Amino acid sequence: MKLYSKEVMKHFIHPQNVGKMKNYDGLGKAGNLKCGDIMYLYIKVGKDEGGKEIIKNISFETFGCTIAIANTSLLTTMVKGKTLKEALKITKEDLLKRFGRVPLVKIHCSLLAVDALGEAIYDYLSKNKKPIPKELRERHERVERDKEIIEIRHKELVEIEEELHQKTKHIK
Numbered sequence: 001m002k003l004y005s006k007e008v009m010k011h012f013i014h015p016q017n018v019g020k021m022k023n024y025d026g027l028g029k030a031g032n033l034k035c036g037d038i039m040y041l042y043i044k045v046g047k048d049e050g051g052k053e054i055i056k057n058i059s060f061e062t063f064g065c066t067i068a069i070a071n072t073s074l075l076t077t078m079v080k081g082k083t084l085k086e087a088l089k090i091t092k093e094d095l096l097k098r099f100g101r102v103p104l105v106k107i108h109c110s111l112l113a114v115d116a117l118g119e120a121i122y123d124y125l126s127k128n129k130k131p132i133p134k135e136l137r138e139r140h141e142r143v144e145r146d147k148e149i150i151e152i153r154h155k156e157l158v159e160i161e162e163e164l165h166q167k168t169k170h171i172k
């Protein structure tokens with residue numbers, strides 16, 4: 001049996017929406033408690049015909065593994081054009097379902113994308129002084145607590161990832 005499904009390989013080999021975004025409206029950063037890998041996710045917010053706020057553009061940069069890359073690529077294709085509310089409803093389980101098969105030891109990697117997206121929306125809402133749903137606020141507090149632990153537990157790795165992030169050029 002192959003380790004990864006066709007869908008995982010498709011997004012890993014040809015990841016969609018990769019790269020730093022220059023003029024973003026929201027930036028989310030999330031880390032993985034188990035491995036210390038970091039994800040940066042950028043959103044540009046626009047409006048649909050009915051005036052609802054939607055994710056007009058999205059991109060990501062990650063130092064995570066195969067699943068983190070494939071998972072985030074998939075998520076970006078799912079939320080582009082969706083309202084912020086719809087985007088927030090997508091769960092780790094939704095992504096895993098689409099992938100069909102993910103090794104047990106890699107399940108934790110699939111949380112990065114969802115967390116980073118939540119953080120990018122949180123960043124956009126708080127910067128623009130818009131109401132923040134209770135669930136999102138709680139999610140944000142948990143991600144912040146995780147980041148503090150990651151910075152202690154995976155200090156050296158986090159420093160290298162941060163340095164690489166600073167050096168990466170904007171490509172979107």
Ligand code: FES
Binds near residue numbers: 063066
């Ligand atoms: S091992 Fe770190 S994100 Fe998968």
